[in-house]
Amino acid sequence: MAKDILLDIRSLRAGIEDKEILHGIDLQVHRGEVHAVMGPNGAGKSTLSSVLTGKPLYEVTEGSITFNGKDLLQMSPEERAWEGIFMSFQYPVEIPGVSITNFMKTALNSARKARGEEPLKAGAFLSLMKEKMALVGMKSEFSKREVNVGFSGGEKKRNEIFQMAMLDPTLAILDETDSGLDVDALKIVADGVNTLRSPEKSSIIITHYKKLLEYVHPDVVHILKNGRIACTGGFELVDMVEEKGFDVFS
Amino acid sequence: MSKEQKKKTVDYGHYVPIPLPEGGEEGVAVLEAGRSLSLLHVVGMTPGDLPRRFVLREGASLEVSVFSFPGTSAPLPFEIDLAGEGAQVTLCGLCLCKGEDKVVVNTSVRHLSPCCQSQQNFYTIASGHSDVAFNGRIVVAPDAQKTEAYQTNRNILLSEDATIGSTPQLEIYADDVKCSHGATAGSLDEEAQFYMRSRGIPLLEAKVLQMLSFASPSLSLIRDEEKREELSGMIEKAIRDLQ
Numbered sequence: 001m002a003k004d005i006l007l008d009i010r011s012l013r014a015g016i017e018d019k020e021i022l023h024g025i026d027l028q029v030h031r032g033e034v035h036a037v038m039g040p041n042g043a044g045k046s047t048l049s050s051v052l053t054g055k056p057l058y059e060v061t062e063g064s065i066t067f068n069g070k071d072l073l074q075m076s077p078e079e080r081a082w083e084g085i086f087m088s089f090q091y092p093v094e095i096p097g098v099s100i101t102n103f104m105k106t107a108l109n110s111a112r113k114a115r116g117e118e119p120l121k122a123g124a125f126l127s128l129m130k131e132k133m134a135l136v137g138m139k140s141e142f143s144k145r146e147v148n149v150g151f152s153g154g155e156k157k158r159n160e161i162f163q164m165a166m167l168d169p170t171l172a173i174l175d176e177t178d179s180g181l182d183v184d185a186l187k188i189v190a191d192g193v194n195t196l197r198s199p200e201k202s203s204i205i206i207t208h209y210k211k212l213l214e215y216v217h218p219d220v221v222h223i224l225k226n227g228r229i230a231c232t233g234g235f236e237l238v239d240m241v242e243e244k245g246f247d248v249f250s
Numbered sequence: 251m252s253k254e255q256k257k258k259t260v261d262y263g264h265y266v267p268i269p270l271p272e273g274g275e276e277g278v279a280v281l282e283a284g285r286s287l288s289l290l291h292v293v294g295m296t297p298g299d300l301p302r303r304f305v306l307r308e309g310a311s312l313e314v315s316v317f318s319f320p321g322t323s324a325p326l327p328f329e330i331d332l333a334g335e336g337a338q339v340t341l342c343g344l345c346l347c348k349g350e351d352k353v354v355v356n357t358s359v360r361h362l363s364p365c366c367q368s369q370q371n372f373y374t375i376a377s378g379h380s381d382v383a384f385n386g387r388i389v390v391a392p393d394a395q396k397t398e399a400y401q402t403n404r405n406i407l408l409s410e411d412a413t414i415g416s417t418p419q420l421e422i423y424a425d426d427v428k429c430s431h432g433a434t435a436g437s438l439d440e441e442a443q444f445y446m447r448s449r450g451i452p453l454l455e456a457k458v459l460q461m462l463s464f465a466s467p468s469l470s471l472i473r474d475e476e477k478r479e480e481l482s483g484m485i486e487k488a489i490r491d492l493q
Contacts, residue, residue, distance in 0.1 A: 053448050054447075054448075055444055056440060056444060076447065076453070077444060077447035077448050078447045078448075078450050078451060078452050078453065080448075081447070081448055081449055081450035082450050086448075086449075087448055089445065089448075092445070093439075093441050093442045093445040094442075095442055095445070095446070095459070095460075095463055096463050096466075097462060097463030097464070097465075097466035097467070098459050098462070098463050102459075103446075103449070103451075103459075106451050106455060106459065107446075107449040107450045107451050108450075110450045110451050110452055110455060111450040114450075163449060167449065167450065
């Protein structure tokens with residue numbers, strides 16, 4: 001029996017400020033799959049993740065995105081999060097004055113409220129925090145720090161993976177999470193993705209590099225070029241990019 | 251929040267009446283050499299007025315935290331004379347305004363002796379048709395060498411009908427001084443909003459978090475844990491009220 005389609009992107013045309021960047025994307029992610037999207041700078045990788053997460057100013061001019069059987073494009077960014085979409089930001093934003101604990105509590109309880117559930121009890125929340133912080137190798141004082149304020153590049157990305165683990169999404173999008181990471185941090189990111197892996201859940205990993213993909217081993221690889229999917233295949237495409245660059249794809 | 255909590259006000263516990271020197275004018279507080287004083291004033295709640303002028307003698311140190319909550323209109327004048335060598339003052343203010351509120355903050359910090367320090371940090375969030383003005387004056391007298399004087403005024407406008415005016419005024423007559431002033435006015439950062447929304451925090455709640463984050467430095471001088479908690483609660487309630 002064919003696996004369920006979790007994310008179904010059809011003939012997607014989208015852009016920003018009247019400039020079309022994605023010129024008709026078709027992409028299906030089944031439950032349980034890990035997809036990699038690779039492409040040169042300016043290919044439209046970040047536009048794709050922005051459109052999936054509902055970033056303001058990005059406009060969809062044609063096509064559809066169905067997630068979990070629902071029309072994703074009708075949902076606000078927060079509704080998409082409640083539905084199970086998470087994006088690890090390429091440039092995580094600093095929020096001075098808001099502690100990681102407070103931030104995560106607000107995020108988790110907002111989703112629970114939207115589902116008609118009671119807020120998580122303090123004890124349960126703290127043990128969840130502890131468990132997920134251990135997963136990404138964060139010390140306990142991390143929870144008291146202000147969100148991303150004064151974090152090193154590696155710490156910011158680790159914080160993204162921590163948030164991903166806390167929110168336990170159905171679809172995780174990693175937007176160049178591996179850029180600028182050393183090997184240790186890269187392993188933490190990879191472990192985060194691998195831990196999340198289940199027959200019900202999927203990930204899209206957007207990257208320039210092979211390294212992260214070696215740890216995560218995607219099921220499907222797409223090459224995005226000039227706003228179109230130039231090629232779809234397996235891990236052999238990753239090797240091809242590594243050897244010959246993106247020029248061989250047209 | 252229960253009704254009882256709503257009525258609670260911040261007391262004036264930090265205020266210590268200061269004996270004025272002979273011939274001292276009314277409304278003028280003099281901090282004698284080496285004295286330090288920390289004041290908390292919540293406009294419309296703290297009984298009495300703040301002294302209209304403070305004179306700080308050698309090595310004296312003054313901290314004033316002032317809060318103006320929605321539904322208040324008031325002039326907030328601060329005149330500080332750093333009269334003795336090494337005197338220090340920190341003024342910290344938060345104005346949360348809505349409706350037809352009109353708040354005018356006038357500060358005049360005069361560095362009259364060498365080696366004095368002053369720091370002014372004022373924060374405003376204005377919604378509705380409210381009108382807030384900050385006029386911050388720093389004067390450094392010719393003898394006041396080694397002065398350090400800093401001023402920041404940060405503002406957030408929540409509505410197109412709200413008005414914010416910021417006028418820094420520096421008069422420096424000494425040459426060995428460190429002075430800076432900075433004013434910003436803008437709306438809430440949409441990048442940060444999107445980041446929070448992508449984590450499932452609804453837009454309204456994201457805005458509340460942003461405003462709490464913006465306002466939090468105004469509590470920097472409140473060291474008493476209980477008072478800080480109480481003020482934080484009042485600030486959060488007021489911020490939710492601004493939307």
